[in-house]
Amino acid sequence: MSDVRRRPRHVWAKLLLLAMVCYFLVPVWWLVVASTKDAPGLFAGSGALWFSGFHLFDNLGDLFTHKNGEYLRWLGNSVRYAFAGGVGCTIVSVLAGYGFAKFDFRGRSVVFALVLGSVMVPLTALVIPTFVMMSNVGLTDTIWAVILPSLLSPFAVYLMRVYAAVSVPDELLDAARIDGAGELRTFLRVSLPLMRPGVVTVLLLSVVGTWNNYFLPLTMLSSSKLYPLTVGIGLWSQLASSNNGGGQSLWNLIIVGSLVSIIPLVIAFLTLQRYWQGGLAVGSLK
Amino acid sequence: MPRAVASDPPGTAPARRRSARRGALGWLFILPFLIVFVVFLIGPLAYAGYLSLYTKGLATGTTFAGLDNYTRAFGDPSFRKGLWFVLRFSLVVIPLQMIVALVAALVLDEVTGRLARFSRLVIFLPYAIPAVLGALMWGFLYSPSFGPIEQLASVFDVRAPFLLSQGNIFYGLLNVVTWQWAGYYMIIIYAALQSIDSSVYEAARMDGANARQIALRIKVPMVTSALTLILIFSLIGTLQFFTEPQILGPIANGTVTPDFTPNIYAFNLAFRYAQFNYASAISFALGFVVFVAVAIFMIVTRKKGSIFT
Numbered sequence: 001m002s003d004v005r006r007r008p009r010h011v012w013a014k015l016l017l018l019a020m021v022c023y024f025l026v027p028v029w030w031l032v033v034a035s036t037k038d039a040p041g042l043f044a045g046s047g048a049l050w051f052s053g054f055h056l057f058d059n060l061g062d063l064f065t066h067k068n069g070e071y072l073r074w075l076g077n078s079v080r081y082a083f084a085g086g087v088g089c090t091i092v093s094v095l096a097g098y099g100f101a102k103f104d105f106r107g108r109s110v111v112f113a114l115v116l117g118s119v120m121v122p123l124t125a126l127v128i129p130t131f132v133m134m135s136n137v138g139l140t141d142t143i144w145a146v147i148l149p150s151l152l153s154p155f156a157v158y159l160m161r162v163y164a165a166v167s168v169p170d171e172l173l174d175a176a177r178i179d180g181a182g183e184l185r186t187f188l189r190v191s192l193p194l195m196r197p198g199v200v201t202v203l204l205l206s207v208v209g210t211w212n213n214y215f216l217p218l219t220m221l222s223s224s225k226l227y228p229l230t231v232g233i234g235l236w237s238q239l240a241s242s243n244n245g246g247g248q249s250l251w252n253l254i255i256v257g258s259l260v261s262i263i264p265l266v267i268a269f270l271t272l273q274r275y276w277q278g279g280l281a282v283g284s285l286k
Numbered sequence: 287m288p289r290a291v292a293s294d295p296p297g298t299a300p301a302r303r304r305s306a307r308r309g310a311l312g313w314l315f316i317l318p319f320l321i322v323f324v325v326f327l328i329g330p331l332a333y334a335g336y337l338s339l340y341t342k343g344l345a346t347g348t349t350f351a352g353l354d355n356y357t358r359a360f361g362d363p364s365f366r367k368g369l370w371f372v373l374r375f376s377l378v379v380i381p382l383q384m385i386v387a388l389v390a391a392l393v394l395d396e397v398t399g400r401l402a403r404f405s406r407l408v409i410f411l412p413y414a415i416p417a418v419l420g421a422l423m424w425g426f427l428y429s430p431s432f433g434p435i436e437q438l439a440s441v442f443d444v445r446a447p448f449l450l451s452q453g454n455i456f457y458g459l460l461n462v463v464t465w466q467w468a469g470y471y472m473i474i475i476y477a478a479l480q481s482i483d484s485s486v487y488e489a490a491r492m493d494g495a496n497a498r499q500i501a502l503r504i505k506v507p508m509v510t511s512a513l514t515l516i517l518i519f520s521l522i523g524t525l526q527f528f529t530e531p532q533i534l535g536p537i538a539n540g541t542v543t544p545d546f547t548p549n550i551y552a553f554n555l556a557f558r559y560a561q562f563n564y565a566s567a568i569s570f571a572l573g574f575v576v577f578v579a580v581a582i583f584m585i586v587t588r589k590k591g592s593i594f595t
Contacts, residue, residue: 027465266411
């Protein structure tokens with residue numbers, strides 16, 4: 001009896017899933033299709049969601065050679081910012097989360113309450129005063145103005161604290177200490193491997209956060225050779241809408257450039273899927 | 287697990303000394319974060335607070351203004367208009383995102399197999415796409431001259447509404463934001479659902495609960511803390527709305543004004559008109575509104591469990 005009842009329910013569930021897949025996939029599908037079109041094909045109007053002609057490689061060639069390869073420079077910048085900012089943020093947050101979870105020291109609860117409260121502080125509200133501070137010490141329009149503020153993530157610290165508390169048993173730490181291992185060694189050899197899913201989650205979230213950030217680099221950087229992809233493509237789209245930058249062909253570059261720039265993150269998420277989903281589970285349950 | 291150190295019971299001098307040293311080590315672990323925290327959170331907050339109390343005039347130089355900038359901000363029609371927009375937008379977009387995310391997570395928790403795995407990835411995919419590009423892609427799709435929405439509508443011989451026009455941009459942005467974030471929230475809820483012990487469901491089924499009852503009476507209550515977390519994050523994010531309207535602005539001729547949202551307004555005040563003091567007051571006032579909104583929300587939902595309990 002339960003079989004009879006179950007089958008139609010799952011049919012509806014699957015139909016619902018298919019509808020959602022269509023909705024979430026359409027823009028990406030459009031991006032892939034549009035990347036293969038030349039400018040006339042893009043604007044010709046018949047069938048925005050289907051192929052006409054195949055110019056992907058021409059578009060890619062144009063993309064990488066436009067203005068002496070400014071796209072490649074932006075891509076390099078994005079990689080640099082995401083790597084330095086994301087990895088740095090992860091190191092700082094993992095250390096702090098572990099410190100909060102596994103050490104009992106005076107003032108710990110006060111400091112942690114402060115950190116938790118600051119999860120509520122909208123980080124974008126800090127961008128303008130940070131800009132003025134940076135400009136006072138002459139750091140605006142340098143890579144540091146983008147990388148250093150990216151190291152801050154109170155949420156990552158919160159996530160790592162919860163994760164460390166759940167995944168690293170105190171008894172194991174005591175055993176390591178009794179065996180004479182120093183705290184740093186215990187952390188690196190015993191705790192870090194146990195926290196790996198949490199670390200991967202924080203790493204992914206902070207790399208994506210830095211890679212996708214727009215407001216911070218837009219504010220901090222004025223010379224276009226330091227732009228990350230988000231700001232660079234934003235600039236192109238402004239030029240293209242005001243028709244100063246060669247109009248139609250620039251739209252092709254924006255489209256194929258967008259496609260190229262989302263590929264690295266998609267690959268990262270796919271390959272690390274097993275880890276980060278488990279990491280999020282713990283953070284969201286507490 | 288037995289404590290092996292009989293010669294060193296807790297409370298004796300060496301143990302206390304060791305735990306004091308361990309305490310100092312705790313500080314050492316959090317030190318790098320603390321430095322970043324003080325320099326890039328406490329510092330800018332304090333500095334914005336300081337800047338916002340002064341005004342800078344060409345003739346007068348920098349003078350202390352007290353709370354003048356704040357009275358000016360909350361009386362400023364531009365700021366109020368932007369604030370009203372993001373509040374209104376939050377009221378619609380947050381429930382919408384959460385419903386999409388929750389439904390998707392519940393369905394994915396129920397269905398298994400290749401379709402489910404594929405769907406989970408696809409629904410999550412937009413999160414990996416920068417907001418700048420998400421906004422641009424939808425800008426193309428909305429386009430009346432070559433976007434598919436218009437083409438689809440013309441098949442049925444109707445005119446599709448242009449979602450970036452004055453009257454429709456609210457809905458245009460609603461769609462972009464939901465598309466971008468629902469999948470991320472879905473994964474958080476899904477992860478929480480996956481870690482519920484399945485014996486709970488068996489017990490409920492033995493008591494005669496059907497799938498819908500299990501979903502609504504057991505699954506949803508058990509992921510409340512995940513839902514609270516999501517709500518707080520989307521509230522903070524939406525009140526700070528910047529990237530999508532800023533990017534769609536040039537495409538949506540004139541619909542996105544320089545004071546469209548408080549954040550866009552503060553950005554333009556600072557970088558177009560060099561009014562850093564007033565811009566700081568706007569940022570600070572906005573941060574204050576966010577803080578109050580989140581605090582109110584947390585007081586209201588305190589009993590239902592939140593990340594701060």
